[in-house]
Amino acid sequence: MSHQDDAGLHLxxxxxxxxxxxxxxxKCIRGLLCWGCNGGVIPWYERIRGTEEPYAPLEKYLEKPPARALGLIEFF
Incomplete structure (x- = not known):
């Protein structure tokens, strides 16, 4: 199943x-992600975070989002 909104990057x-x-x-922008990561992987990981073994790439993304690391936003 494909949706036109699924294409490209999502904030x-x-x-x-x-x-x-x-x-x-x-103020809370973290980065640009594909639809699958923005609508599925990240919300799922945030729900289970702290109850399962940490997954280093997602921990790094959530702890130091690219938008903040690049100085594009001041994270709250």
Whole structure:
């Protein structure tokens, strides 16, 4: 099943900052991800985080998001 919205990159933001908003406030942007990672992998990992063995690449992404590492945003 393919959706046109699935193509390209999607803006990933920390939903702890903007949990009820469809869009980010801009302060919690983490990076650009494919649809599968932004809509599936990252939310799943955040739900199980701390209950399973840490997965280093995702931990690194969540602890030091690319947008912050590049100085593009000031993370809350």
């Amino acid at each position: 990933d933001h920390d939903h702890r900052c903007c949990p009820k908003k469809a869009e980010s406030c801009g």
